[in-house]
Amino acid sequence: MTDMLVRLYDMPEVTPLVQQLGDRGIVIRIARACEKHLVVEWVREVFSDGWASECEVAFSHQPVSCFIATEAGEILGFACYDSTCKNFFGPTGVAKIKRRLGIGKALLLSCLHSMAANGYAYAIVGGTGPADYYAKTLGAIKIEGSVPGIYRDKLTPKKAEQSDPGGGYQKEKPASG
Numbered sequence: 521m522t523d524m525l526v527r528l529y530d531m532p533e534v535t536p537l538v539q540q541l542g543d544r545g546i547v548i549r550i551a552r553a554c555e556k557h558l559v560v561e562w563v564r565e566v567f568s569d570g571w572a573s574e575c576e577v578a579f580s581h582q583p584v585s586c587f588i589a590t591e592a593g594e595i596l597g598f599a600c601y602d603s604t605c606k607n608f609f610g611p612t613g614v615a616k617i618k619r620r621l622g623i624g625k626a627l628l629l630s631c632l633h634s635m636a637a638n639g640y641a642y643a644i645v646g647g648t649g650p651a652d653y654y655a656k657t658l659g660a661i662k663i664e665g666s667v668p669g670i671y672r673d674k675l676t677p678k679k680a681e682q683s684d685p686g687g688g689y690q691k692e693k694p695a696s697g
C-alpha cells in the first residue's frame with residue numbers, strides 16, 4: 521500500500537481508449553454535480569465509506585474532480601483526483617463484472633490528463649493496492665518510506681461494514697481510504 525509517483529508529461533493518450541469503449545456503449549466522462557448522491561452512494565455500496573467520503577470531496581471542486589464510467593445510465597466505475605490530498609490520484613474502482621475491459625485505465629488516464637492540464641508535472645497514486653497495475657499502465661514508481669504515509673493514525677469506524685449491500689456487486693475492502 522505504498523504511494524507511487526507518476527510522470528504526467530509522459531503519458532499515453534486517452535482519446536483512443538475512450539473511443540473504443542464508446543463503440544461498445546461505455547461512456548467515460550466527468551461526473552456532474554447533480555449526480556453526486558448517486559456516485560457517492562455507489563462508491564459506498566461497492567467499496568467503502570472511506571472512499572465515499574473521499575469521493576464527496578471531489579464533488580466539492582468545480583470542475584468536479586471525479587470521472588465516471590457509465591453504460592445505459594448505470595455506473596460501472598469511478599476515479600477521483602485532488603481528493604485524498606492535493607496532487608493525489610484516487611480513489612478509483614471498477615465494478616468486478618466489468619474489469620479488464622480498459623475502463624480502469626480510461627478513468628485513470630482521464631484524471632491524470634486533467635491533472636496535467638491543471639499544471640501538475642507529477643501525480644501521486646495514494647496507498648496503491650495493485651502496484652503492478654500502475655507500473656504497467658504508467659511506469660509509476662514506488663515512493664520509498666510512504667507506508668503508512670498519510671494513513672497513519674487513522675480513525676476506526678464504530679459500525680461493522682456490511683458484506684454485500686451492493687445490489688449484486690461484491691463490496692470490497694479497499695486498499696486505502
Ligand SMILES: CC(C)(COP(=O)(O)OP(=O)(O)OC[C@H]1O[C@@H](n2cnc3c(N)ncnc32)[C@H](O)[C@@H]1OP(=O)(O)O)[C@@H](O)C(=O)NCCC(=O)NCCS
Nearest residue numbers: 612613614619620621622623624625648649650652653695
Ligand atoms: C484496479 C482496477 C481499477 C483496474 O480496473 P480495470 O478496468 O480492470 O483495468 P483495465 O482493464 O483498464 O486494465 C488496464 C491494464 O492493466 C492490467 N491490469 C488490470 N488490473 C490489474 C492488476 N490488478 N494488476 C496488474 N495489472 C492489471 C490489465 O490487464 C490491462 O492491461 P492491458 O492494457 O495490457 O490490457 C480494478 O481492478 C479495481 O477496481 N480494483 C479494486 C479497487 C482497487 O484496488 N482500486 C485501486 C486502489 S489504488
